[in-house]
Amino acid sequence: MGTLSKNILESLHLGLIVSCQALPDEPLHGPEIMARMAVAAAEGGAIAIRANGAADVRAIKQAVALPVIGIVKRNYPDSDVYITPTLRETEELLEAGADIIAFDGTRQTRPGNCTLEQIIDLLTASPAASMADISTLEEALYAESLGVSCVSTTLSGYTPYSRQQEGPNLELLEQAAQRLKIPVIAEGRISQPAEVEAALDLGAYAVVVGSAITRPQLITRPFAAAARKVRMNRNGNE
Numbered sequence: 438m439g440t441l442s443k444n445i446l447e448s449l450h451l452g453l454i455v456s457c458q459a460l461p462d463e464p465l466h467g468p469e470i471m472a473r474m475a476v477a478a479a480e481g482g483a484i485a486i487r488a489n490g491a492a493d494v495r496a497i498k499q500a501v502a503l504p505v506i507g508i509v510k511r512n513y514p515d516s517d518v519y520i521t522p523t524l525r526e527t528e529e530l531l532e533a534g535a536d537i538i539a540f541d542g543t544r545q546t547r548p549g550n551c552t553l554e555q556i557i558d559l560l561t562a563s564p565a566a567s568m569a570d571i572s573t574l575e576e577a578l579y580a581e582s583l584g585v586s587c588v589s590t591t592l593s594g595y596t597p598y599s600r601q602q603e604g605p606n607l608e609l610l611e612q613a614a615q616r617l618k619i620p621v622i623a624e625g626r627i628s629q630p631a632e633v634e635a636a637l638d639l640g641a642y643a644v645v646v647g648s649a650i651t652r653p654q655l656i657t658r659p660f661a662a663a664a665r666k667v668r669m670n671r672n673g674n675e
């Protein structure tokens with residue numbers, strides 16, 4: 438890792454990273470909207486932004502003076518791996534100027550003949566830092582052995598063999614933080630400020646929060662459900 442990417446990684450320490458992502462089927466899809474979302478996150482105190490797609494990465498880098506962690510979500514017919522699955526997506530993010538590039542760090546089969554090792558080798562030779570999105574402790578240890586800059590617990594609950602649970606997998610986070618020498622980022626299903634604090638106390642280098650801050654269609658649901666509950670109770674009692 439070069440000095441620049443080392444400094445960027447260090448700037449994340451004990452901070453909140455906000456994931457600003459909206460897929461094509463989501464109401465807030467589009468680089469301009471995601472750039473405004475990133476400005477709002479920066480105003481709120483985020484120290485870095487995680488973003489999907491080269492266009493969003495470019496727009497966000499123009500809008501805020503924060504490091505950007507880039508991914509490209511792309512589905513291929515021959516693989517379940519969809520977060521920066523091949524060298525093609527990795528190159529798109531390098532061209533877009535992502536400071537840190539995150540990718541599926543599991544050992545699942547990738548599209549084409551691409552391997553995890555190839556992606557990490559490309560990033561190691563690049564100016565960007567690398568972040569392996571893992572779902573188990575074994576994957577975290579393996580990614581570290583391949584020379585990644587950091588790992589993130591992003592994929593816990595999203596691979597068929599990892600622990601499936603509603604909230605964040607803080608146990609995986611704690612174990613990885615104890616065993617690895619590189620930074621371990623907490624990411625996935627963190628929805629309360631107290632969980633951010635808990636993750637940092639358990640050894641997280643930094644914490645990523647996405648949906649709980651940047652997906653208003655999901656944030657609305659529990660409020661609407663609370664109103665619906667009252668409505669149903671009242672109607673039932675009338």
Ligand SMILES: CC(=O)N[C@H](C=O)[C@@H](O)[C@H](O)[C@H](O)COP(=O)(O)O
Nearest residue numbers: 456591595625626627646647648649
């Ligand atoms: C599994 C997967 O595809 N995770 C994606 C990775 O970038 C995003 O959809 C998540 O929003 C992000 O990881 C943050 O997590 P949460 O939105 O739960 O705070």
